[in-house]
Amino acid sequence: MSKKKYTIQNTPFVVPTTDGKIINEHFGRATDNNSKISIAHMKAPAGWSEPFQTPEFDEYTFIIRGKKQFIIEGETVVLNAGESIKIEKNTRVQYSNPFTEVCEYIAICTPAFSMDLVNREA
Template identity: 45%
Template sequence: MARLIEKPTKIQACGTKEKKIKEFIGNVNSKTDAVSIAKMESPQGWEEPGQTPEFDEYTIVLKGILKVETEHNSYEVKAGQAIIVVQHEWVRYSTPYQGGAEYIAVCLPAFSPNLVNRDR
């Protein structure tokens, strides 16, 4: 049965500066644990701790540049590009460039604080 999602829920973000997370589909907004879909707005200078998540993350950059660091590579994902980070791969996201970035993140299974495994 189809379900209309009227609006997203704002989620508290982890990181050095205030990042806006609007979850449309996921554990919080739609009580969906199979997948989460959220729009992120990260200001210039934002970064979060590294993590080794127990979910795959598919990211599409809408505006700006998202820096994605893995154990072996560093990527500058620009507007119109996407990146896939598979579960159990160490990753760190940041937006060090002017203007920050806006992007859509899809996590399978859905993002959960219990599954993200942030560095301490």
């Protein structure tokens, strides 16, 4: 019997968080040990934010529902549902949801997301 040439992911890795953000990694280091790409479905609660960071990976974000704020090297950008963005590696960025509704989105990182590569500021 030949090996399947596809993988269905219906049990994503739930990344533990302490800030109310829900992260379900479908493909990446935690789920299938893939260091080339990670794909995660996320929900950031109203009022959520994280520290500035300068990741060593490109990050693509597609907004499904709500709005998300990005401060990219000093410039504030707000994306709405149906919009997407690519932020190049080695770019200083802060992600947040200062709005009143949950922001649901897909994040894709190449190479895959890793705490060792995100370079969050204290």
